[in-house]
Amino acid sequence: MSRNKRFRKSAPPRRYATPQTLPNPDFLRVITCNLQWGTPAEGWTDVQKANSRAEAFIRGLGERCRSLFKSGSVNTRTQLTEENLKQTAQVLQQLKPDILALQEVDKGQRRSGYVRQARVLAEALRLPYWRIGASYAGQSQVLHRRPLDSELKAESGYGIALLSRWPAKSWHFKRLGRVRxxxxxxxxxxxxxxxxxxxxxxxxxxxxxxxxxxxGQMRVLLAARLATPLGTVALGTTHLEIHRPTAASQLRRAWRSLYHLRSESCLLVGDFNLRDYQIDKVLQPLPTEQHPELHAAIPSYPADKPWIALDQLLGNGWELVGEPQALRLPISDHRAVIYDIRPVKTAQ
Structure with a gap:
C-alpha cells in the first residue's frame, strides 16, 4: 500500500524561531510527556478534589454557572496555565530536547484558560518545527466534533503534538479509531x-x-520525517485508548503505518496505555520483519510514585545511550520520560 493511503500528508511545516545547534552531536534526545492539558500537580479546583461523582457534578455545575456571569475565573485559569507551562518549559529547557512528543494537549480550551499549549512550549523551548494532531475540535466540556483540519488552524480542540529542533521533510496524520x-x-x-x-x-x-x-475518544497518530544531523528518521507520537484490547489494535496500526513511512529508520513514542511487558505479545501478529528492534520504557505513572511504564518508545535503526530517565514536572499526573538515542552502527 502506498504512503498516501496509509497517511494523510499535511502542508509544509510552520517555523516560529531559529533552531539552535545540536546540544550533543552524538545522540538525539527525545522526550515524551503527557501534559494532562496543563493540570498542576495539586489539581485545578475543588471539583477534582470531590469525594464522589455526585459531589463533583454539583461543584462543577456551580462553577460553570458562576463562570457564565464572571470572567475572572477564565482570567485566573489563563494566568495559572501560562505560569505552569512557563515553569515546565524552564525544566525542559535545561534538558535540551531535540524532539518533544506531547499528549493531552489543549488549544483554546476553556478548562485550560484558552492557552495554545503547543505554541507556548515550542516558542519557549525554541523548537521551530511543530504541529498538532487533533483528536477532536470544540470545547471538551460540551459537544465536540471531528475537526475540519487536523492541525486546528482556525478552531479550538485537543490532541497530541510533535515539536522538533530539526526540519521536517513531510508531516503525516492518521486516525486510529475509537473504542465503542x-x-x-x-x-x-x-x-x-x-x-x-x-x-x-x-x-x-x-x-x-x-x-x-x-x-471512547478518537485516537490519532502524528508523524514527521525529520532531517536530523544523524540521519532521516520517521518519528511519530500517539496517545492510545485506556481500553487495552483497543489500545493493542491501535498500537499495531500505528507501528505498521510508521514502519511503511520510514526511509532510513523509525521511532514511535507516546502514552501507549499498555504495560511494557505486554508490547511483545501485542505486536506478535505483525510480520517478523516489522517487529521493532528497540523497545524502551521506565515507570512514569503516577507522577508522585511511578510504578507503571505507560510512556514508551519503539524503534528500528536506533539504540539507547544510557538508561531512560523519568522526570517529574510542575504539571501532569505523568512524568516526562527522556530517551537518548543514536543510530545503530552497521558492520562495515
Whole structure:
C-alpha cells in the first residue's frame, strides 16, 4: 500500500524561531510527556478534589454557572496555565530536547484558560518545527466534533503534538479509531446476590459505585520525517485508548503505518496505555520483519510514585545511550520520560 493511503500528508511545516545547534552531536534526545492539558500537580479546583461523582457534578455545575456571569475565573485559569507551562518549559529547557512528543494537549480550551499549549512550549523551548494532531475540535466540556483540519488552524480542540529542533521533510496524520461506548462496572456490583436476590438488590446501589457509561475518544497518530544531523528518521507520537484490547489494535496500526513511512529508520513514542511487558505479545501478529528492534520504557505513572511504564518508545535503526530517565514536572499526573538515542552502527 502506498504512503498516501496509509497517511494523510499535511502542508509544509510552520517555523516560529531559529533552531539552535545540536546540544550533543552524538545522540538525539527525545522526550515524551503527557501534559494532562496543563493540570498542576495539586489539581485545578475543588471539583477534582470531590469525594464522589455526585459531589463533583454539583461543584462543577456551580462553577460553570458562576463562570457564565464572571470572567475572572477564565482570567485566573489563563494566568495559572501560562505560569505552569512557563515553569515546565524552564525544566525542559535545561534538558535540551531535540524532539518533544506531547499528549493531552489543549488549544483554546476553556478548562485550560484558552492557552495554545503547543505554541507556548515550542516558542519557549525554541523548537521551530511543530504541529498538532487533533483528536477532536470544540470545547471538551460540551459537544465536540471531528475537526475540519487536523492541525486546528482556525478552531479550538485537543490532541497530541510533535515539536522538533530539526526540519521536517513531510508531516503525516492518521486516525486510529475509537473504542465503542461501553458500561464500566464498579468494583463488585453483584457480590450481594450471593446472599440472595433481595439482599443483592438492596446492596446494589452501594456496590455499583463507580459504574457508568464510558464513551471512547478518537485516537490519532502524528508523524514527521525529520532531517536530523544523524540521519532521516520517521518519528511519530500517539496517545492510545485506556481500553487495552483497543489500545493493542491501535498500537499495531500505528507501528505498521510508521514502519511503511520510514526511509532510513523509525521511532514511535507516546502514552501507549499498555504495560511494557505486554508490547511483545501485542505486536506478535505483525510480520517478523516489522517487529521493532528497540523497545524502551521506565515507570512514569503516577507522577508522585511511578510504578507503571505507560510512556514508551519503539524503534528500528536506533539504540539507547544510557538508561531512560523519568522526570517529574510542575504539571501532569505523568512524568516526562527522556530517551537518548543514536543510530545503530552497521558492520562495515
Amino acid at each position: 461506548a461501553r458500561i464500566v462496572w464498579g468494583s463488585d456490583p453483584w457480590k450481594g446476590f450471593s446472599h440472595g436476590f433481595l439482599e443483592g438488590l438492596r446492596d446494589l446501589p452501594a456496590a455499583a459505585k463507580g459504574t457508568g457509561v464510558r464513551f
